[in-house]
Amino acid sequence: MVTIRKHLLFLLLAGLxxxxxxxRKKDKIDTDPSLxxxxxxxxxxxxxxxxxxxxxTQRLIVYNDNDSKLxxxxxxxxxxxxxSYRINIDGxxxxxxxxxxxxxxxxxxxxxxxxxxxxxQNTPFVVADSILxxxxxxxxxxxxxxxxxxxxFYKQASLQGNIIWDSILPFVxxxxxxxxxxxxxxxxxxxxxxxxxxxxxxxxxxxxLKVYGNLEHxxxxxxxxxxxxxxxxxxxxxxxxxxSGSKDHEINYGIIKNGVFGILIDERRNHTDPMLKLDNTxxxxxxxxxxxxxxxxxxxxxxxxxxxxGAALWVENGGTYDFRQLTIGNYWGSSVRVSPSLYIRNHSxxxxxxQSPGPLTNTFFGNTIIYGSDADEILLDEMEGxxxxxxxxxxxxxxxxxxxxxxxxxxxxxxxxPLFVDPQLFxxxxxxxxxxxxxxxxxxxxxxxxxxxxxxxxxxxxxxWVPFR
Numbered sequence: 357m358v359t360i361r362k363h364l365l366f367l368l369l370a371g372l373x374x375x376x377x378x379x380r381k382k383d384k385i386d387t388d389p390s391l392x393x394x395x396x397x398x399x400x401x402x403x404x405x406x407x408x409x410x411x412x413t414q415r416l417i418v419y420n421d422n423d424s425k426l427x428x429x430x431x432x433x434x435x436x437x438x439x440s441y442r443i444n445i446d447g448x449x450x451x452x453x454x455x456x457x458x459x460x461x462x463x464x465x466x467x468x469x470x471x472x473x474x475x476x477q478n479t480p481f482v483v484a485d486s487i488l489x490x491x492x493x494x495x496x497x498x499x500x501x502x503x504x505x506x507x508x509f510y511k512q513a514s515l516q517g518n519i520i521w522d523s524i525l526p527f528v529x530x531x532x533x534x535x536x537x538x539x540x541x542x543x544x545x546x547x548x549x550x551x552x553x554x555x556x557x558x559x560x561x562x563x564x565l566k567v568y569g570n571l572e573h574x575x576x577x578x579x580x581x582x583x584x585x586x587x588x589x590x591x592x593x594x595x596x597x598x599x600s601g602s603k604d605h606e607i608n609y610g611i612i613k614n615g616v617f618g619i620l621i622d623e624r625r626n627h628t629d630p631m632l633k634l635d636n637t638x639x640x641x642x643x644x645x646x647x648x649x650x651x652x653x654x655x656x657x658x659x660x661x662x663x664x665x666g667a668a669l670w671v672e673n674g675g676t677y678d679f680r681q682l683t684i685g686n687y688w689g690s691s692v693r694v695s696p697s698l699y700i701r702n703h704s705x706x707x708x709x710x711q712s713p714g715p716l717t718n719t720f721f722g723n724t725i726i727y728g729s730d731a732d733e734i735l736l737d738e739m740e741g742x743x744x745x746x747x748x749x750x751x752x753x754x755x756x757x758x759x760x761x762x763x764x765x766x767x768x769x770x771x772x773x774p775l776f777v778d779p780q781l782f783x784x785x786x787x788x789x790x791x792x793x794x795x796x797x798x799x800x801x802x803x804x805x806x807x808x809x810x811x812x813x814x815x816x817x818x819x820x821w822v823p824f825r
Contacts, residue, residue, distance in 0.1 A: 384424060384425065385424070385425045385426065385427045385457070386422060386423075386424035386425065386426060386492075387492050388492060389492045389493050389494060391422050391426060391491065391492060392491070392494070392496065393418055393419065393420065393426070393428070393458075393489055393491060393496055394418075394419040394420075394421050395416060395417070395418060395419065395498050396415075396416055396417035396418075396419075397416065397498070398498060398499065399498065399499040399500075399501055400414050400416055400468050400498060400499070400500050400501070401414075401501050401502075402414065402470055402501070402502035402503070402583065403503060403582045403583050403584060404480060404503045404504075404505050404582045405470055405471075405472050405483075405502050405503065405504055405505070405582075406472070406504075406505055406506075406507045406526070406528055406550070406580065407472045407473060407474040407475070407504060407505065407506050407507060408471070408472070408473075408474060408509070409471070409472075409528070409580065410469055410470070410471045411469055411470045411471070411502065411583065412469075412581065412583045412585065412586075413467050413468065413469050414467070414468045414469075415465060415466070415467055415468075416465070416466040416467075416468060416487070416498060417463050417464075417465055417466075418458065418463060418464050418465075418466060418489070419458075419462075419463045420458035420459065420460060420461065420462055420463065421461065422460055422461075423460045423461070424460050425457055425458065425459050425460055426457070426458050426460075426491060426492070427455055427456070427457050427491075428455070428456040428457075428458070428489055428490065428491050429454060429455065429490040429491065430452060430453070430454050430488070430489075430490045431443075431445055431452065431453050431456055431466070431487065431488070431489055431490075432451060432452030432453075432487070432488050433451050433452070433485060433486075433487060433488075434485055434486045434487070434488050434497070435485040436451055436452075437451065439451070439485045440470050440471060440472050440473065440483050440485065440502070441468060441469065441470045441485050441500050442468070442469050442470075442471075443466055443467065443468050443487060444466070444467040444468075445464065445465075445466050446464045446465060446466075466487065468487075468500060470483065470500070470502045472502065472504040472505075474506055475504070475506060477506060478506065478524050478525055480503050480504065480505045481503070481504050481505075482501065482502070482503065482504070483501075483502045483503075483504045484499065484500065484501050484502075485499075485500045486498060486499050486500055487500065505526065506525055507525055507526045507527065507528045507550070508525050508526070508527050508528070509527075509528050509529075509530070510527060510528070510529050510530070510533050511529075511530040511531050512530070512531040512532060513529075513532070513533045513534070514533075514534050514536050515533065515534065515535050515536060515539055515541055516536045516539050517539055518539065518540050518542070519535075519539065519540065519541045519542070520541075520542045520543075520544065521541065521542070521543045521544065521547055522544045522547065523544055523545065523546035523547045523548070523573065526547075526548040526549070526550055527547070527548070527549045527550065528550045528551075528552070528580050529549065529550070529551045529552065529555045529557070529580075530552045530555055531552075531554075531555055532555060532556050532557070532558055533557050533558070534557075534558045534559075534560060535557075535558070535559045535560060535563040535564070535565060535602075536560055536563060537560045537561050537562050537563055538562045538563060539560075539563045539564075540563060540564040540565070540566065541559075541563075541564075541565055541566065542566040542568065543565075543566065543567045543568065543569075543575050544568060544575075545568060545569050545570045545572075545573035545574075545575065545609070546569070546573030546574075546575070547569075547575045547576075548575075548576045549575070549576065549577050549578075550578060550579065550580035550582075551577070551578070551579055551580060551592070551593030551594070551615075552579075552580050552593065553579070553592060553593065554593070554594055555593050555594060556593065556594035556595055556596070556597060557577075557595075557596050557597070558596075558597040558599060559596075559597065559598050559599055559602040559605065560599055560602060561599060561600065561601035561602060562601060562602065562603060563602050563603075564602065564603055564604045564605060565596075565598065565602075565605045565606075565607070566604075566605070566606050567606065567607040567608060567609075567610050568606070568608060568609075569608055569609030569610055569636075570608075570609050571609060571636070571806065571807050573609075574609040574610060574611050575607075575609065575610050575611070576610075576611045576613075577596065577610065577611065577612045577613070577615075578592070578593070578611075578612075578613045578614050578615075579592025579593045579614050579615075580592075580593075586614075588614070588641060588782075589614060590614050590615070590616075590641045590642055590643045590665065590690055591614070591615070591616050591642075591643040592614045592615065593614070593615050593616070594615060594616050594617070595612075595615040595616055595617040595618055595619065595620060595642070596612065596618065596619045596620070597620050597622075598619065598620065598621040598622065598631065598632060599622050600622035600623050600625060601622075601623075601624070601625040601626070602622075602631070603624070603627050603629075603631060604627075604629065604631075605621075605631060605632040605633070606632075606633045606635075607619075607632070607633070607634050607635070607637050608633075608635045608636055608637070609635075609636045609637065610637040610638070611637070611638050612637065612638070612639045612640075613638070613639070613640050613641050614640075614641050614642075615642050615643075616642060616643050616644050617642050617643075617644045617645050617646065617647075617648060617666070618639035618642050618645075618646040618647055618661075618664075619632070619634075619639070619646075619647050619648070620645075620648045621647070621648070621649050621650070621652050621654065622650050622651075622652065623650055623651040623652050623673075623675075624651075624652050624653055624675075629653075630653045630654060630655045630676075630678075631652045631653050631654065632652070632653070632654045632655075633654075633655050633656070634654060634655070634656040634659055635656065635657045635658055635659070636657070636658045636659070636805050636818075637658075637659050637660075638659070638660045638661075638662075638805075639659070639660070639661045639662075639668075640660070640661070640662045640663050640664075640782055641662075641663050641664075641782070642664045642665060642666070643664075643665040643666075643690070643691075644664070644665055644666040645664060645666035645667045645668075645669075645670045645695075646661045646662075646664045646666070646667070646668045646669065647661065647667075647668065647669045647670070648667075648670045648672070649669070649670065649671050649672065649675060649677070650672045650673055650675075650704075651672070651673040651674055651675050651704075651714050652675045653675055653676045653677065654675075654677050654678070654679075655677075655678045656677075656678065656679045656680070656682060657679075657680045657681055657801045658680075658681050658682075658801060658803075658804060658805040658818045659679070659681075659682050659683070659805075659818060660682075660683045660685075660784055660805065660817075660818045660819075661682070661683070661684050662683070662684070662685045662686065662687075662779070662782065662784055663685070663686060663687055663688050663779065663782065664686055664688055664693075664697075665688050665690065665691055665693055666693070666694075666695050667695045667696060667697055667698065667699045668684040668686055668697040668698065668726075669684065669697070669698050669699070669700075670695070670699045671699065671700040671701065671716070671719075672701065672704050672714070673701075673702070673703060673704040673712065673714030674701075674702045674703070674713075674714030674715045674716040674717070674742075674743070675714070675716065675717075675719075676716075676717050676718045676719060677718075677719045677720070678718070678719075678720045679720070679721050679722070679724060680720075680721075680722045680723060680724070680799045680800070680801050681722070681723050681724070681796075681799065681801045681804070681805075681814070681816075681817060681818050682721065682723075682724040682725070682726075682817070682818065683724075683725050683784050683817035683818040683819065684697050684698065684724070684725060684726045684727065684728070684733075685697075685725070685727055685728060685774075685776055685779055685784050686727075686728030686729065686730070686733065687728060687729045687779040687780065688728075688729070689729075689780075693730070695735075696728075696730060696732060696733045696734055696735045697726055697727075697728045697730075697733040697734070697754075698726050698733060698734045698735070699735045699737070700716065700719070700735070700736050700737065700746065701714075701716075701736075701737035701738070701739070702714055702715060702716040702737075702738060702739050702742045702743065702744045703737075703739040703742060711739055713739055713741075713742040714742070715742055715743040716742075716743060716744050716745060716746060717743050717745050718745060719745060719746040719747070720746075720747050720749065721746075721747070721748045721749065721751055722749045722750060722751070722796075722799045723749075723750050723751070723796035723797070723799050723801075723814055723815075723816050723817070724748070724750075724751045724752075724816060724817065725751070725752045725774050725792055725816050725817040726751065726752070726753050726754060726755075727752065727753075727754040727773070727774050727776075728754055730754070731754075731756055732754065732755050732756045732757070733753075733754040733755065734753060734754070734755045734757070736757075746764060747763075747764060747765075747766065748764060748765050748766065748768050749766040749767065749768075749797075750766065750767045750768065750795060750796050750797055750816065751765075751768045751816065752768070752769060752770075752772060752774055752791065752792050752795070752816050752817075753768055753769075753770045753771075754770070754771060755770055755771070767795075767797075769791070769795075772791040773791075774786055774790050774791065774792045774816075774817070775787040775789055775790040775791070775792075784817075784818075784819065785819040785821070786815060786817060786819055786821050787821075788821065788823070790815075790821065792815050792816035792817055793815050793821050794813045794814075794815060795815065795816050796810075796813065796814035796815060796816050797813075797814070798810075798812065798814065799814070801814075804818060804819055804820040805818040805819060806819065806820075808820045808822055
């Protein structure tokens with residue numbers, strides 16, 4: 357019995373010695389000059405960053421894949437104080453830190469931001485630096501690379517007179533830009549407008565907005581964060597407000613994306629011409645309605661209105677509307693959507709819940725696709741005794757309501773998947789097997805949104821299918 361106890365005691369002591377020896381080996385800093393650090397990336401890259409505006413924070417992980425502890429003699433920005441970058445090393449913001457220890461098979465985090473100083477350049481430019489690591493007499497580095505871009509900045513600005521914005525530099529908007537009464541803003545092809553959070557463009561009474569993009573150089577409206585995380589993040593800015601009594605708006609080849617809404621257009625007042633001419637324009641990825649129209653008038657050709665948290669088109673209190681070769685596709689997935697893609701009513705509600713009539717006259721949808729992920733994407737809310745004149749002519753509709761009324765539905769068909777190429781990637785061209793191919797008639801829109809000739813038997817929607825595009 358004593359022999360067994362001695363044997364067990366010997367094994368216990370041996371185990372303790374082995375554990376202590378192992379702990380000491382792990383705690384000991386290894387000075388072998390052949391050892392190296394590993395990194396989560398060899399380059400920390402920032403997409404376009406506007407001058408004077410800070411970037412998002414990027415993360416770099418530094419690994420010690422060795423068995424023993426390593427001591428990094430110094431971690432520093434190569435550019436020092438003059439660098440556009442700033443780093444935070446495991447919670448310590450500094451240009452340089454010394455004697456950073458990493459246990460074996462462990463890691464530390466380094467967080468990186470960049471703020472770019474303005475230059476005289478109009479085109480994007482590269483801003484580079486690196487983080488240097490000194491370990492056991494060796495130097496390792498990780499590159500830091502950013503695309504910088506100068507811009508014109510507006511904060512709570514009021515534009516007076518006849519203003520022209522060109523495409524030489526982008527525009528970055530904080531708060532709002534308002535086109536003042538009796539003024540106009542003309543935006544030239546290729547211009548880019550970037551809006552900070554909660555920012556918007558507003559057009560006052562008797563003022564006008566003219567957006568003259570073209571196929572090769574559309575005019576872009578979107579949020580001011582261009583990092584990959586924000587590329588398809590909705591709700592980054594507010595939207596475009598065409599206020600009551602403003603007039604003669606034109607948007608051709610615009611791209612309006614990632615807002616709370618796209619365009620809010622109020623009643624036209626005392627004007628016979630359409631309040632908005634909207635052509636060859638894409639509105640996508642809004643948390644609320646893409647187009648909200650109140651007792652107004654819109655004419656539109658070749659537009660694509662897709663993936664909205666609200667309606668693609670909400671018409672309130674009537675008005676007059678003409679949409680030709682329109683594609684509406686709503687496959688919103690960022691939250692619960694509670695409204696159909698097309699909502700039209702010839703009335704509104706006052707503060708007490710009472711109905712106020714608003715005649716809907718001469719409203720027309722031709723060669724149009726209205727489709728989405730809900731079983732019914734169309735709601736027509738008619739107040740009796742008030743004009744409700746609406747015609748769907750050669751349209752593909754997603755609806756559970758009957759479309760047998762020949763006065764309202766002319767050569768329409770329902771609930772056949774239009775076979776968009778990839779709605780989740782915002783590609784709403786139609787596939788080769790789409791039922792929308794060849795189902796239209798000539799509507800005075802000879803070319804599609806990409807400049808493809810439609811011929812005598814147009815497809816439905818904004819895109820004409822071609823074998824190779």
